[in-house]
Amino acid sequence: GQQLNQSPQSMFIQEGEDVSMNCTSSSIFNTWLWYKQDPGEGPVLLIALYKAGELTSNGRLTAQFGITRKDSFLNISASIPSDVGIYFCAGQLGNNDMRFGAGTRLTVKP
Amino acid sequence: NAGVTQTPKFQVLKTGQSMTLQCAQDMNHEYMSWYRQDPGMGLRLIHYSVGAGITDQGEVPNGYNVSRSTTEDFPLRLLSAAPSQTSVYFCASSPGNSLYEQYFGPGTRLTVT
Numbered sequence: 155g156q157q158l159n160q161s162p163q164s165m166f167i168q169e170g171e172d173v174s175m176n177c178t179s180s181s182i183f184n185t186w187l188w189y190k191q192d193p194g195e196g197p198v199l200l201i202a203l204y205k206a207g208e209l210t211s212n213g214r215l216t217a218q219f220g221i222t223r224k225d226s227f228l229n230i231s232a233s234i235p236s237d238v239g240i241y242f243c244a245g246q247l248g249n250n251d252m253r254f255g256a257g258t259r260l261t262v263k264p
Numbered sequence: 265n266a267g268v269t270q271t272p273k274f275q276v277l278k279t280g281q282s283m284t285l286q287c288a289q290d291m292n293h294e295y296m297s298w299y300r301q302d303p304g305m306g307l308r309l310i311h312y313s314v315g316a317g318i319t320d321q322g323e324v325p326n327g328y329n330v331s332r333s334t335t336e337d338f339p340l341r342l343l344s345a346a347p348s349q350t351s352v353y354f355c356a357s358s359p360g361n362s363l364y365e366q367y368f369g370p371g372t373r374l375t376v377t
Contacts, residue, residue, distance in 0.1 A: 158306065160306075185364065187365075189368075194370070194371070195370055195371070196268070196354050196356070196368030196369050196370050196371050197307070197354070197368050198368070199365055199366065199367075202364065202365055242306060242307070244306075244307075246364075250312055250314070250320065250322075251309075251322075251323075252309060252366075253306065254299075254306030254307040254308070255306050256304055256305055256306050257306065
């Protein structure tokens with residue numbers, strides 16, 4: 155199936171730093187979603203993007219739906235220790251076909 | 265609301281055994297789905313349902329069965345467990361009949377020996 159390439163695989167940053175991660179694909183997606191997963195829990199939706207070029211914020215998080223509809227990025231500003239976790243991008247190809255990236259593992263050092 | 269609940273949280277099976285992973289949601293969501301999560305890979309869709317009585321296959325359906333007799337429940341059955349089915353399984357639900365804005369359960373960690 156069509157894969158989402160998510161990078162970086164992992165990040166080690168200092169508290170207060172900004173973070174950027176992205177997802178790319180060779181396929182065109184109708185929707186891009188960003189999730190966060192804490193250890194032992196299921197993913198939780200952070201931001202949903204529905205239109206090419208759309209830029210959406212949720213607190214310190216900002217995500218954009220790429221103009222080509224083949225990519226998306228997520229930025230986290232002024233990171234804090236509770237930002238630690240795995241961040242997943244997901245793209246919707248058809249009405250019932252959702253594809254997930256492999257995740258970016260974020261570690262924040264106090 | 266409890267949201268999406270899954271049982272059991274952990275399970276160990278021997279090759280060839282069968283079992284059912286339970287999933288329930290109390291949000292009256294039409295859409296429910298099952299994913300598996302393997303190390304270094306994104307979640308992959310196993311089966312989904314757009315409403316009671318309707319199910320369909322996802323990306324990796326082989327070895328799994330589902331049924332949807334009520335809006336609330338969406339059990340996943342492993343017919344004859346294999347080591348390749350060792351994974352973490354997540355159930356999710358969403359309002360409407362699409363994948364938008366899914367709510368995930370806490371997961372079931374399954375080991376097949």
